[in-house]
Amino acid sequence: MSSVHRQEVIGYDDWAILTLPSSATKIIQMRRGGTISLGKFGVFKVDNIVGYAYGQSFEVLEDKEVQPMKSISYGMEDNSESREATPGLDFQSSEDNRDLLDRGSENQKITAEEIEKMKKEGSGNEVANKIIEKIIQGHGSFDKKTIYSQEKYLTRKQKKFTRRFTVNSLTTSNLLNHIRKDRDPERILGLSEETLGLIMSHANVMPGGNYLVMDETGGLIVYSMLERMQGNGSITLLHENDQPKLALFRHTNYTEEELSEMVKPISLLEFIDPKGSRSSFVPLPEEVVDGMSEMRKTRYLRRVKRVRQVNATLDMVEGNSFDGLVYVSTINPVTFVPDIIDRLKGSRSFSIYSQYKEVLLGLNHILLRDKRVLLPNIYESRVRKFQTIPGKVHPLMTSIGGGGYVMSGIKVFPKEGAVASGRRSKKRRAEEAEAAVKLQKVEGEEDGDENAKPQGEVEEDYTTSD
């Protein structure tokens, strides 16, 4: 299948993500014969990394060569491999830090200029080890630190100077974290990895499904769905411009053709008025087409194909035949989602994303009263990372804020007259809907008892104070 993209081994022309010891990331393409510069972390030849498995780490050597490493932190972090792997470092430590002077950089005898000079002495990682060694020797009170804080100090310096990198495949998670950490999280509306996971699971995204999608993240949502579906199923992509904005795809391994095979664009206007958007195009008779010049014929056939595609997409819309909705857009869902619901098949799920809970609250109020929707719920998920050094386990001190919220629900077909027994006023129904919020939609019982008080209403008795 053409749009199957599971990167296993580093290959020429692949787009991938590099991670540095500082955990900074960078998107690269592996051009045959090319070199990749890591700025102050050195340069290496693409040819030297092709053929290794994605996830492989390397150390930069002299002359743009690399040395494969078991992991990027091999010999660095005390909770992974052994500390002895860092050569040439042997030092005293203290029981506690009572003798340590809190003077920060004043303890350091090596100047920034000296470090810069040393960096230029070579292009391989050897230099990094030398610098770290010098820094430790130059540290006036390194031996006054406890072993723990020495190791912490060392790890910090290693992360800063070590000339290593990992080549990771361009999975959605890696791409998302790259944008969120090293680019602008606003480009993907503040979406976090855990929230993306929620969106995908709650919309029941799976191979073979036909989904309706709003994607204002430059294509990350489409990318994620394509990754999950691996060439099986379709995405009907709603857009508010001449064509969908999929800027992220420029630096990925998908070709235009692969994209157009799976992704069917449709503008909001076409979606709202599918009948009126049908092309009045009438195919020419075969003889006429046969008589065309090659160039005209190609152009003509392309046009026919496009018209067919648009009509097929409009058929999907008019047939209410979508298996789910994934809505990641700043167009207020309150103004649009109620119109989309009818386009879903029965018992299909949807996920609506917003960076702000407040946006989803408005929609939630509306869908709680909408008989076509079951279980309209707002979810929030936040992941906390921990340090796992034995004896020193604790959550990390900081992390990236935000991450967004997801509202999901299930489309159903309410039966006419199943709810209203006729006697009820509009007002009464509205009240009931409100009560349902608090009753968490306990349904099934319609006993028509006008006295039954919806639970949880604002009811205060102030008669005595009057």
Next chain:
Amino acid sequence: MSIIQYKDIIEEGDLVLIYINRSQLKPITIRKGDVLNTRFGSFPHDSMIGLSYGSQILTSKGRGFVYLLHPTPELWTLSLPHRTQIVYTPDSSYILQKLDVVAGSRVIEAGTGSGSFTHAFARNIGETGKLFTYEFHEARYIQAKKEFSEHGLDKVLTCTHRDVCKDGFVVGKEQINGDAVFLDLPAPWEAIPHLEKVIAKDRRVGICCFSPCVEQVMKTVEALNENGWTKVEMTEVSALTWESRKEMVREVGDAIKRLKDVKRRQREGIEQLKKLKKKEEEEREEEEEEEEEEEEEKKKKDGEIEVEHASKKRKYEKQPKEKDRDRGYNPFGKGRRVAEGEEDFEWFDVSKNEREIKTHTSYLTFAVFVPQLTPRENGEIK
């Protein structure tokens, strides 16, 4: 049918999740002649055959109704019979995302437990993928295997009765070549050394170990390091569900205005009020007498519940309608039933958590195994 492939129309033999209410989802298999009985009435299976998934059906008397839902892994997680602790959607969705479990993935899972996560794995990998799941508790294994068959998952998974800590993961001659591993058992560190034989050797493999205690995590981290896994990372997912509510916008100016109004009315109407109270009292006495009489009468005919019901109704009718009673300046609708969001008032859109929230499920320990390939011989790419 298959839980991991949508269909539109309900047929005999299909699995349907009956949505009774928000906290009651009941899985049934459609059999001609069977009847589903609920508190709200009976629903013959025959009446469901031929309907679209998502349909609402009524009892014959039209008093109760249920919805007929298509099962999904997420709904199954909410409705499955618990035999163990299970993994819920906030954790499973993150793990699926982080381990890149997609169409075609090959997944190793132990223990199967109640099969909650198994369904989500199966959905993600589809028919081009393969899932190997292990359970050493025989009864659970048998039950899980039966459910997987009923849910049409036989094509995508192999369920094995096995103590993976003792006997590892190898099954028959099948090449497992796992590229994602999930361990939800008490001692993952005992299972980790057995993984080498069954994980893929030509690509990166991800693992997640799911343990509630820090002590377990530390042993797991050690085992991962010892067995060649790298990029070890421990995380925890905290998840919340939010309810949308409305809170009335109450301004202090209005409250003061009302106080002034109350004071004025007190001054003017103390006498009148007294009269009114007296009248009310008389009315109540009268009403109680009436009720007693009525009750006697009714008891002879009906059951007690009916009587209670009738008397309640009466009482309500006799009382002056809350809304009609003059309360003077009443900006917040005090003393009457105000429905949340009522048009006459101004409201904030606000949100609230459930009454009880899950604050800890388990720690998630992730790691990767990157096979050290040797693509080059004598400086040439093979």
